Amino acid sequence: xxxxxxxxxxxxxxxxxxxxxxRSGYLLTGNINDVLSVSQEGIxxxxxxxxxxxxxxxxDGTAVFLSQKSFPEITIHKENKKWNCSTEILPPVxxxxxxxxxxIFKSFFSDKxxxxxxxxxxxxxxxxxxxxLGESQKNGHTVRKYREIx
Numbered sequence: 001x002x003x004x005x006x007x008x009x010x011x012x013x014x015x016x017x018x019x020x021x022x023r024s025g026y027l028l029t030g031n032i033n034d035v036l037s038v039s040q041e042g043i044x045x046x047x048x049x050x051x052x053x054x055x056x057x058x059x060d061g062t063a064v065f066l067s068q069k070s071f072p073e074i075t076i077h078k079e080n081k082k083w084n085c086s087t088e089i090l091p092p093v094x095x096x097x098x099x100x101x102x103x104i105f106k107s108f109f110s111d112k113x114x115x116x117x118x119x120x121x122x123x124x125x126x127x128x129x130x131x132x133l134g135e136s137q138k139n140g141h142t143v144r145k146y147r148e149i150x
Contacts, residue, residue, distance in 0.1 A: 026076075026083045027101040030055075030123040031109035038102075041078055044085075045071035053105040055127065056085055059098040061148030063130055066094070070141045091136035093145045103127075 025039035040047050048054055048071060056074075057063040066074075073089040076099065083099040105123040112119040115128075130146035137143075 026099045028104065029101055030103040030126060031106040031111075031121050032104065033111070039078075041076055043072055044074040044076060047076060048102070048104060051104045051106055053123075055103040055105075055123075055130075055146070056094070056096050056099060057101040057103065057148065058096040059100045061150065062093075062096065063146040063148060064094050064096065065144040065146060066090070066141070070094075070143065073141065089139050090141050091138045091143055093136055094143060 025037045028036040028038045038047070044054070045068070048068075051071075052068050053065065054071070055063050055065050070090055074085050074087045074094060076083060076085055078084075082097065085094060085096040085099055087094045103123055103126045105121070109121060109123075112121055113125055114120075115125055130148055133145045133147055135142060135144050
């Protein structure tokens with residue numbers, strides 16, 4: 001019971017952070033213990049150590065799902081008070097302007113949330129907020145494009 005209440009509290013905090021708390025960074029959510037506001041620039045592989053997959057989400061609801069193999073090819077930087085992702089190696093969809101969130105998947109994360117009688121990782125719960133639009137390939141990298149359902 002305590003774990004379920006704890007998970008519910010985590011879920012509510014995540015929703016509050018996503019719906020309007022001002023921040024100077026981008027949110028780090030998913031299979032982690034706490035939602036974090038991060039202000040780190042650099043190569044994605046250095047920011048997301050020990051992470052297998054990530055969903056990079058722009059403020060317009062555009063999102064790209066990529067694997068750890070692609071992390072070294074993306075740079076996160078701040079420009080005009082907005083966080084951006086840029087790459088020349090990966091498909092153009094990975095050049096996200098105004099990054100608001102990175103939702104991460106780590107398989108060794110054990111906490112789950114009960115949603116509609118299913119035990120789901122927080123990453124899986126967040127993925128339910130998106131619809132699949134398509135897949136792109138470039139230079140041996142495959143990424144999937146999503147759009148946030150409003």
